[in-house]
Amino acid sequence: MALFEPKNEQKEIKYAEMRIYSDEELNNYTEEELKNFKIKHDIPDLEELEKGPWPSFVSDAKQGALHRRKLADDRMLIDRDVIEDMLGQLQVSFDDGETHWKHGGIVGVFGYGGGVIGRYSDLPEKYPSIAHFHTVRVNQPASKFYNSDFLRTVCDMWEYRGSGMMNLHGSTGDLVLLGTTTEQLEPIFFELTHELGQDIGGSGSNLRTPSCCIGKARCEFACYDTQDLCYELTQYYQDELHRPAFPYKFKFKFDGCPNGCVASIARSDMSFIGTWRDDIRIDQDAVKGYIAGDFIPNAGAHAGRDWGKFDLQKEVLDLCPSKCMKYEDGVLTIDNAECVRCMHCINTMPRALKPGTDTGVSILLGAKAPILEGAQMATLIVPFMKAEAPYDNIKEFIEKVWEFWMEEGKNRERLGELMQRFGLPKFLEIMELPPAPHMVKTPRENPYVLWKEEDVPGGWTRDIKEYRTRHKR
């Protein structure tokens, strides 16, 4: 039974019906041929990168190149040598210590302002097959579960209409298709939407493709349905995702708990982090089990070294940032009012401790990378908000933030920078939120309060003559 329903019909994709290439075509080289295969350019530095245990992207690229070489001419619409030329240019970039991709180039699909990144080589005579080498960002399914029918179909489409090179995944979360020509952008978009029921992602001054952690799909810590909220907001804000109307990029990320596996607190303008407001659930028998050594602490994450016998006092109670835990007479107690929900005790004893059941999200705003005014982490603005479908409260909050940012934000000013420019007090006033000590690490250290006239009895209009009646010059 499906717990969550898609917004639009999800036609089933069967690779057997969709496929372009036959099994013979997919397996068109032998191991021996691959071993002896040299690409058309000299790439000594790249061949060096085939050594060592970590998966070599060069070895992978070479197998892709050989595979293309052995396909028939009419079995691909992009130049056969595209992978070889990419590797050749990469070697030259190493030699020169400089990239050989030109600056930008505006390309896209009709009606959208994002999802495609224009890219051109600045050595097109030497590497003609990558003269055009545009990227298509494909919006990944939430938390990046796939089945092979979908992936294989994407592969056939992309080998036929593109370079066959891709990223699983790009930094923001998209499945990235690397390298095609301008001519093929619309056909690719039509194949994606018509055959794969699949849209492209965000780029430019858009809502960028939202992403989330694995959540309740396979994690006992998740405090809300990260995939569902991610999917709902992605669907609800399709217009914002595809048609640039913002001052700059805007990112949502969804972490199910304060462990923060998708790094939303550092990487998103609006960070949703699961939390709870009732008590941590304790299984006292399991606590005893950890003490007795029946269970390995931290789910065995430290098993590679002998750290000695588990010591509840030293490893949990003493490391609790608010020191709100006690173990007396065989009973573990937590002063939940003092708990800051850092997850350490829960991570260390997952069988014994679980987050509470009255769950929601903390919302933090304004994280970004260093361009321009230095890196920012997200600031806690909403300590707790319920996060249940259809998430109207969250949408309302989002739109209020966007209204302010779109009204006041300068070109290429991220939300976090705008919040700094206006100051947190002014931002809270606009958001109609009461100030709280939760939003700061400490109160301010200078007294330079910008008092407003209405704050001060009698106002600011004063008469110097009247003043001089009390004070001689």
Added chain:
Amino acid sequence: MALSLERLGKYDPKDPQKNRLTDLGPRHFWQYFPPVIQNNYGKWAYHDVLEPGVLVHVSETGEKVFTVRCGAARFMTVQHVREICEIADKYCDGYVRFTTRNNIEFLVDSEAKLDALKKDLQGRKFPGGSFKFPIGGTGAGVTNIVHTQGYIHCHTPATDASSMVKSIADALFEEFQGMNLPAKVRVSMACCLNMCGAVHCSDIALLGYHRKPPIIDHEVIDKVCEIPLAIAACPLGAISPDKTPEGGKTVKIKQDRCMFCGNCYTMCQALPLSDKEGDGVTILAGGKISNRISMPKFSKVVVPWLPNNFPRFPEVVENVKKILNAYAQGANKYERLGDWAERIGWEKFFEKTGLEFTEHLIDDYRLAYDTWRTSTQFKYTDAAWNVSKAAGGID
């Protein structure tokens, strides 16, 4: 239903709106959850790391799901993705998942299926000898290094990403396949400070950095750029309007004000920065994302610059290992790299890692004062004695 073989597929350039579908969004996640995930959604009770790279999650229903996590280069060809699909079909009913840090996860619903899957994964190698699917990346170790495009696809990088990551990951392979560190160590890489990888809160962050101000392409700048936007792009106000000898519009740059951020180049292609001698790598350390024990924190610059020594970056590898080894020896169980550095003091961090502390590591940008030490609490290291000597305080 089949993929089209026509050159323009279903697209009609004479009528671009015909049959156009838009705003579909991503495909819905639920259909890609394997049955064991669907059946136990929201019911997971606990998990264990059975061995490095292998997890079991146990549901309240008693059902279990076993996960094998494999490292991967995020750059893949269709041939590699097809091989992933072949494995997913053979062992996992066709399902597969990718993690935020570009690992591949194969899920099976019984322990019996685990051994064959692991054995198969371990046996697959590229002709050059590297593993296709190394198992690891869990617990107190180093997991996959997230990174950016670099020279493979980007126009602003100050270094390459895939080659540096491959070199570091080779050097830290033991830590990827083991869980012998005090806590997890997140290594991240961005090839310029646009940081599409946002690496600024990582235990160890590798960052490409330029060191030469932009060159001005006077001949075309007025044609290819909005000059006021290029001027406004400079956070330090180093760019101002100027005239060429022929009277054309251009800009001039106060070079000693440039902090090499490249924002002007992002706005204006007539101001390129990259340069073989100028570009290199900065190492930052001690950041974290998790709220566990201590609050999330930024990484700090600990090595101001290292050369782009392609393809293996030996200097970068050596410095990363120095940091990691000192941390592995000195930190307490559960202590993240930044927490360790703060506990022992940054002066001890530099002593123990053997990294050189130079003037570049003292903040002189805005809000720099926040990082200056206003206390008599410090520890004596050689660096302290050197200052005392230089000040004439001791012989």
